Amino acid sequence: MKIYYAFLFISFCTVVNAQIVKVEGEFVEAKDSVEITFNKSVDLDNKNYWMNADKTLIKNNKFSREFNFSTSGTITINNSAYTPKTELIVDKDSKIKILFKKDSGVFKVGFEGTNALGLQELNSSAMFRYKTLMPIITEFFNESASVSQFFEKISTFQSQTIKKFDLLYQEHKISESFYSIVRKETELALLFVINDKVRALKEDTDLINQSKWPDKDLNEIIVQADKMYNAFDKKYNECNGAHRVVVIEQKCYNISKGILEQKFKNELGLWKKELDYYSYAPYDSQELMITNNINFLGFEKSNCSFEKFKKIFPKSPYLSVLKKLNDEFNRSQLAPYTLMHYSSASDDVAVISTTKYEGIKDLIAKNFPNKAVFVDLWATYCAPCKAEFSYSEELRDFLETKNIVMLYVSVDSREFNQKWQHDISQFKLSGNHYFATYEELDSLKKLLDEKVVAIPRYLLFNQKGELVLKNTEKPSTGKKLYSQITRELQ
Secondary structure: OOOOOOEEEEEEEEEOOEEEEEEEEEOOOOOOOOEEEEEEEOOOOOOOEEEEEEEEEOEOOEEEEEEEEOOOEEEEEOOOOOOOOEEEEEOOOOOEEEEEEEEOOEEEEEEEEOOHHHHHHHHHOHHHOHHHHHHHHHHHHHHOOOHHHHHHHHHHHHHHHHHHHHHHHHOOOOOHHHHHHHHHHHHHHHHHHHHHHHHHHHHOHHHHHHOOOOHHHHHHHHHHHHHHOOOOOHHHHHOOHHHHHHHHHHHHHHHHOOOOOOOOOOOOOOOOHHHHHHHHOOHHHHHHHHHHHHHHHHHHHOOOOHHHHHHHOOOOOOHHHHHHHHHHHHOOOOOOOOEEEEEOOOOEEEEEEOOOOOOHHHHHHHHOOOOEEEEEEEOOOOHHHHHHHHHHHHHHHHHHHOOEEEEEEEOOOHHHHHHHHHHHHHOOOOEEEEEOOOOHHHHHHHHHOOOOOOOOEEEEEOOOOOEEEOOOOOHHHOHHHHHHHHHHHO
16 A cells, blocks of 8 residues: 655745745655646736646656746646646745645545645535536435525535635635635536536436426526626636636527527637537637637647637737647647557657558557557546556556557647657657547547547457457556456457
């Protein structure tokens, strides 16, 4: 049993109207060169959010990074082999120590220092985790006999959550800015899950048949939620950008369906036909939405080139990060659909082919005949995928003893070609790699007979090229996965 400890010290000092946030981490038994990534603003203004805006590496059981902010705001530490996803509300002159313990694969997080009790509650409350909040909201739907009764339950639950922060604020254990932001984060969390649940009740065939709620009442719930928490309100600018994007998109969708009223659009020429309803969002919200799309999907799939973005948003704070992304794509040496073998020992790449295959089965049949193949579906934006990479060495050793081919398949957009190559080297992913691009997802949906293919995802093909396991255990499960593979290939 291994326990990992990390101590993060966050200190701030004011330099010209900006606060400097220093994050230091200290680990026990952490591997060197493991990447720690942060979601934050691209500039001093917290509202200009970007996934993986900064990063640092673990070296000698430590890491360190500094950030600049002109206002209080948020930073997310993404999950890795040694850190769970951790939300920070940063405040001027704060000094925070975070203790991460990993025991049998489960993280426990403790905080010390400024706003410590508030951060503890933020990262442990059921309010701020989708997987814990959705069951609560679902129960409210099941138990309520009317729209008003539903919102009584929502109000009570919200008050109970906020009461904990009320007491901390009254006792001067959290700052005023922390208290302000966390209250708004509570509203965004509720708005997102309410909208998500209503849409499922209206559109999921199985749920429609089971639901007691008439369509007009579901529409009224959306209307009332919008009155309580308006996703377009700029007061949420200081909140987590990922949380803002999803509720803005939901509001645009609800307007397009005639549930919420808004006659005019802010036509900027950004969106594909199927996403044209995003034009209902304000100008600055559309800037946030399109950059979020580009961050995840790339320029091509987002239907927005760098030149197009620059023309529409000529003074955007995102221009520097988008230019870097665009330049990396233009410098790419390996084309999309490249199949290659990477050796971490020599850090060398051997290109096998640049063929666009009809799907993974076609690729395996033509390149690995009479071989069992274990497939890891991933993308450079997928933090859970990268967390699993810390177990790749043990997995590789096991597969080699069984004469099983290791094949990593990236479903990134074309623009992330350079990032794909970087991450392969960064995580020392020895084995075969195919840059399938996001186009592979359509083929996978047919192969797996699923409407949505989520990653990380692991597949097993036998020596005949047949898919025998379409969702194996994760590498982090170790012997559980190895036993599953062994049984299936006997």
